[in-house]
Structure formats: C-alpha cells, structure tokens
Amino acid sequence: MNSQNLLKLATQFGAPLYVYDAEKISSQFQRLTKAFSGVGSLRLNYAAKALSNISILRLMNSLGSGLDTVSIQEVKLGLMAGFKPESIIFTPNGVSLEEIEEASALGVQINIDNLSVLEQFGSKHPDVPVCIRINPHVMAGGNSKISVGHIDSKFGISIHQIPHLLRIVDLTKMNINGIHMHTGSDILDIDVFLYASEILFETAKNFKNLEFIDFGSGFKVPYKTGDIETNVEELGNKLTSRFNEFCKEYGRELTLAFEPGKFLVSEAGHFLAKVNVVKQTTSTVFASVDSGFNHLIRPMLYGSSHEIVNLSNPKGKERYYSVVGYICETDTFGNNRRINEISEGDILCFKNAGAYCFTMSSNYNSRYRPAEVLWNKGKAHLIRERETFDDILRNQVDVKDLFKKPKAATVK
Numbered sequence: 413m414n415s416q417n418l419l420k421l422a423t424q425f426g427a428p429l430y431v432y433d434a435e436k437i438s439s440q441f442q443r444l445t446k447a448f449s450g451v452g453s454l455r456l457n458y459a460a461k462a463l464s465n466i467s468i469l470r471l472m473n474s475l476g477s478g479l480d481t482v483s484i485q486e487v488k489l490g491l492m493a494g495f496k497p498e499s500i501i502f503t504p505n506g507v508s509l510e511e512i513e514e515a516s517a518l519g520v521q522i523n524i525d526n527l528s529v530l531e532q533f534g535s536k537h538p539d540v541p542v543c544i545r546i547n548p549h550v551m552a553g554g555n556s557k558i559s560v561g562h563i564d565s566k567f568g569i570s571i572h573q574i575p576h577l578l579r580i581v582d583l584t585k586m587n588i589n590g591i592h593m594h595t596g597s598d599i600l601d602i603d604v605f606l607y608a609s610e611i612l613f614e615t616a617k618n619f620k621n622l623e624f625i626d627f628g629s630g631f632k633v634p635y636k637t638g639d640i641e642t643n644v645e646e647l648g649n650k651l652t653s654r655f656n657e658f659c660k661e662y663g664r665e666l667t668l669a670f671e672p673g674k675f676l677v678s679e680a681g682h683f684l685a686k687v688n689v690v691k692q693t694t695s696t697v698f699a700s701v702d703s704g705f706n707h708l709i710r711p712m713l714y715g716s717s718h719e720i721v722n723l724s725n726p727k728g729k730e731r732y733y734s735v736v737g738y739i740c741e742t743d744t745f746g747n748n749r750r751i752n753e754i755s756e757g758d759i760l761c762f763k764n765a766g767a768y769c770f771t772m773s774s775n776y777n778s779r780y781r782p783a784e785v786l787w788n789k790g791k792a793h794l795i796r797e798r799e800t801f802d803d804i805l806r807n808q809v810d811v812k813d814l815f816k817k818p819k820a821a822t823v824k
C-alpha cells in the first residue's frame with residue numbers, strides 16, 4: 413500500500429493509528445511456503461503474540477496457517493477466529509499445570525518446556541500426545557536480549573537433561589508426538605540454525621511415535637536499509653534436503669513445522685502518528701508525536717530501529733530530527749534521523765510496525781491505545797476501535813466512600 417493511502421487513512425480514522433496490509437501478510441506466507449515446497453508435509457503456525465487481533469487471526473486461518481499460542485487466552489482467541497483445535501499448538505513457558513490441562517481439554521496440541529510439568533502431566537494424562545520443547549543451547553544472533561537458546565535461558569528442556577526426560581517418558585508411558593525448539597528471535601546465520609537442527613534430529617531419534625518436528629522461528633526481516641534478512645530460500649533448500657534425509661533415516665514422513673511471527677506481519681504494519689510539536693533546542697530538533705512507548709515500545713525496550721517517514725511532506729528537504737513521544741519518560745523513537753522537513757500537524761509513518769507493536773501497547777499515562785485498520789483489496793476495515801475514557805476506567809473500583817475530604821470548617 414502506498415503513502416497516499418496511508419495518509420488518507422490517518423485523516424479518516426485519526427491518529428495514532430495502526431494499519432496492516434493484508435496483501436503483504438499473504439505474500440510473506442506464500443514466500444515461506446514456497447521456500448519449503450520440497451517438504452512432503454509443511455505446517456506454518458503463525459505466532460499469535462506478534463499481532464493477535466482476531467481479524468488478523470482470521471486472515472491467517474484463511475491462508476491455511478496454523479496457530480502458535482503462548483497463553484490460554486491466545487488459544488481461546490484462535491478458536492474464536494475459526495482455527496480448529498488441532499491447528500493450534502500451545503507453547504507456553506512457566507505456566508501452571510492447570511492452564512496446560514485447560515488447553516489440552518480444548519483439544520489443542522500441548523508443548524511442554526520443563527520436566528516438572530512434563531512428569532505431572534504425563535502421570536495424569538498418559539494418553540494425550542505431547543510435544544516437548546528442547547533447548548539446544550545454541551545462540552542465534554548476537555543480541556542476548558532476544559536469544560533464548562543459550563545456557564542461562566529459561567526456555568525449553570536442556571539437551572543435557574535428555575536422560576531424565578527419557579526416564580519420565582518411560583515411567584509415565586506418555587506419548588511424545590513432536591519435538592520443538594525456538595532458539596531466538598533472529599536466524600542470522602543459517603549454518604548456526606542447521607547446527608541446532610542436527611541436535612533436534614539427534615534428540616528425535618529417541619522417540620518412536622513422532623508426527624512432527626517444529627523448528628520454532630527467528631526469521632529476520634529488514635527494519636532499515638542495509639539490515640540483514642534471513643535468506644529463507646537458502647534455508648528452505650538446505651533444511652528441506654536435510655529434513656527429507658532424516659525422515660528416511662527415521663523411517664516415516666514427518667511434518668516440518670515453523671512458528672513465524674515477525675516474518676509474517678512485521679513489514680505489513682504501519683504506525684501513523686501526528687506531530688504535536690517541533691522543538692528546537694541548542695543541540696537538536698525534536699519532533700514530538702502524539703504517541704510514545706505506550707503505543708510502540710520496541711525502540712526503547714530492544715533498541716530496534718523503525719524507519720520513520722513524513723507522509724505529509726514527501727518532497728520536503730531532508731533534515732536531521734530526533735523523533736520523540738509525549739509520554740513523561742524518555743521515549744525516543746529515533747535519533748539523528750534524516751526525514752523530509754517536519755511541520756506541526758504532519759503525519760509520520762513508522763515502518764515494520766506489524767509485529768510486537770500493538771500487542772505490547774499499554775495505557776501508561778492514562779492514554780488510549782490506538783485504533784487498528786486492516787487494508788484488504790484496496791479497502792480499509794476498522795478492526796479495533798480507538799479506546800475511550802470508559803476503557804481507562806474499566807475494572808477500576810472507585811472507593812469514593814473510603815476517603816472523604818475533611819470539611820473545610822473542621823480544618824483549623
């Protein structure tokens with residue numbers, strides 16, 4: 413979708429606004445499917461936590477995607493969006509046995525990431541097929557904030573605990589039907605990823621009833637020019653041949669599964685915010701928008717760099733700006749950005765705003781969360797209304813009778 417369309421949507425629906433391009437989501441889904449077309453049975457389970465609006469989930473379902481969920485609430489959203497229970501995998505970490513049992517009772521595939529719950533669940537429900545999340549202790553990417561495969565990571569069952577894992581499976585007679593890993597949020601180095609896959613294959617040989625092997629996610633998409641992007645075609649080629657070879661060795665055709673979040677929705681998302689103030693200080697020019705980390709926290713939380721463009725003045729001369737928010741905190745979206753000259757009232761667009769943007773938003777400073785729009789076949793569909801003051805008050809209990817202001821007369 414082009415800048416003019418985005419600008420029109422900002423006028424029609426107001427700012428701040430999230431806009432998602434259905435066609436981009438669909439083309440990313442097709443691209444990944446094509447990269448692995450050499451696999452007999454492929455499952456892509458969209459990671460709902462990246463962008464969990466029910467209309468987005470419906471779009472994913474229509475594309476033939478499955479759903480990767482991390483909470484019972486995401487499971488319920490997925491079911492409401494029309495996913496069949498068997499198309500949903502529940503991959504939480506650190507949740508209670510009760511929550512896992514609740515998800516299991518709804519018929520979704522359970523993925524367990526620790527020995528304690530595995531032993532309890534297996535003892536109570538030996539007939540329910542369970543996937544296990546392995547930690548291969550491989551770091552993908554260099555940023556320890558988003559790599560979850562390393563030795564101190566809380567995610568998954570360590571490969572060094574396989575003997576204990578096998579003992580539990582043996583004693584409970586539970587049925588392990590899948591093996592899973594999710595090494596981190598960035599697959600930068602395909603060889604590192606393939607190395608981790610070998611550990612997964614090695615682990616898989618211990619289980620006779622597998623139906624699938626789930627390689628998690630970590631597909632990297634470019635956020636700014638010059639960013640490295642996962643070469644999914646190269647990964648597809650290399651992993652496909654290795655996977656097919658493993659299936660022969662294993663003696664049965666298995667399903668190859670992935671759980672992409674960012675890859676499917678990041679680039680489809682545009683966040684539009686209006687410039688409230690242009691402020692010149694002794695050292696910089698600030699452009700303050702009607703937003704902050706209450707709406708888009710990734711730059712402040714992860715240091716991610718979202719490209720920012722001025723939709724209102726695309727031909728204006730470029731100047732350096734610090735783009736900041738209106739929250740009473742340091743909420744810098746970008747420093748030293750060259751942007752077409754900004755005037756108060758202009759609409760700025762933050763790119764790559766599909767994944768982990770709206771879903772991480774909050775009401776900090778008692779601000780409303782933005783509206784969301786889905787752009788499909790040249791038409792805009794409102795998929796979330798902008799919040800109102802009632803939303804700020806919702807669930808708050810006002811104990812007004814507890815605290816009475818002393819009457820003026822009694823105060824001496």
Ligand SMILES: *Cc1c(COP(=O)(O)O)cnc(C)c1O
Nearest residue numbers: 459594597629630671672673674
């Ligand atoms: C978050 C998550 C994903 C999605 O990761 P992306 O980097 O967004 O593709 C996949 N699997 C699991 C288990 C996750 O927690």
